[in-house]
Amino acid sequence: MRLSRYYLPVLKETPSEAQIASHRLMLRAGMIRQEGAGIYAWLPLGFRVLKKIEQIVREEQDRAGAAEMLMPTIQQADLWRESGRYDAYGKEMLRITDRADREMLFGPTNEEMITEIFRAGVRSYKDLPKILYHIQWKFRDEIRPRFGVMRGREFLMKDSYSFDIDEESARKSYYKMFVAYLRTFARLGVKAIPMRADTGPIGGDLSHEFIVLAETGESAVFCDKRLVEMDTPKKDVDFDGDLKPIFDQFTSLYAATDEMHDKSEFDSVDQKHQVSARGIEVGHIFFFGEKYSKPMKAVVAGSDGSEIPVQMGSYGVGVSRLMGAIIEAYHDENGCKWPMPVAPYHVGLVNLRSGDEDCDAACDKIYKELTSKGVEVLYDDTGGRPGEKFARMDLIGLPYQLVIGPRGIKSGEAEVKNRTTDERETIAIDKVTEIISGRVADALDYA
């Protein structure tokens, strides 16, 4: 993409309403624009990151055997009356009426709808187990939206729902999602620790929150440091095999959120492993059994012909929130430092003397070559001072900055800056495409 054709409204000054780094940087780097309290428009650069996060979440869901679908954002009140949650959900639910005065709502979650969809199409235990998911915008009328996309009212969430014949099978589904989440967050470059969690209004008896440790996190958390260093399951993990050992391994050490914290148990953890910190909840998984299947009559015929309510679980990932969490983990005072897998572009190509025949020709050539090798390039072909261009590139934080100017043309060298380490090196212009595209490919290859 040529910057001259892009929409990248960067801000030099810090917007006064932004309290935390991720919010500040998303506004300054022209990734989002606030349209109301807790409601954001996703500008081109931010939207690319959002799509990349979404795609990684999708790939790991698919790998685990979940089937993607898409449910609407608008739901009928009657559906929620079946589960009893229409009244129970309270003011956090955005309620609306249509022209015929039918009561409707902008979905805060989809347990009711997926249960309705499931019961319409499944009759027998032989059709189980199943895991369905979608990635869709949700609306929760938060009392106090804050921290930008970390606590918006409208947010993008991946929610999966599992259906099983009995609890033993349901636990296997739970383990699948548990392992899928470990992989998802690891691929996104964040250390998310599964912690024993309160089940909240959804109910149930088995639940974990996946928490990214961050000073700006909203919840207090307590865990064993050794969890941070545990190896993530590789992509050859067999989701049809026994995943319990992995689950057991990750739940063997102490990790709990504030609500579930047991001080005496935590105190028994070796002092040097104790971590008492703050965290950002990026995922939450629940097993809740018959909570919805029973009242909503989502039943299947068992092997003996009897009607059995299915055992359900639900599994959420905050896709838009993750973008904030990733920036919290990877930034410095000058801007973002995107990990390659979620970077909006892999390389920023800076033409230091746009309009100069030689510079333009050299940059155009590199731009074409890198692009043809599948490298995503944001090509700064605009005018302006070098300092201004560098500062802008640092702010948006692409993993590599490739700088071409008259001096480099003369010496045949390009300056390459690695934004992760902020180290600079020079590479021969005629080799730069090959070297950079190789590095990008390596960084994208995740086991």
Add this chain to the structure above:
RNA sequence: CGGAGCGUGGCGCAGUCUGGUAGCGCACUUGACUGGGGGUCAAGGGGUCGCUGGUUCGAGUCCAGUCGCUCCGACCA
């Protein structure tokens, strides 16, 4: 919802107490000089001061109402 604030060119703010020609920095436009980490000089353009009503000869400023946003607390991906 309780408490505290804020709405003035695109962004950040001053001006409001004490009513009297709407200002500053950045950004933007044009030209020149420049050019390897947010340049220099010169000349410009852009604002019904959130909205409605009131007081007044006169309101950004005072009064009332209203809308929006932010921060502190209880809820949550």
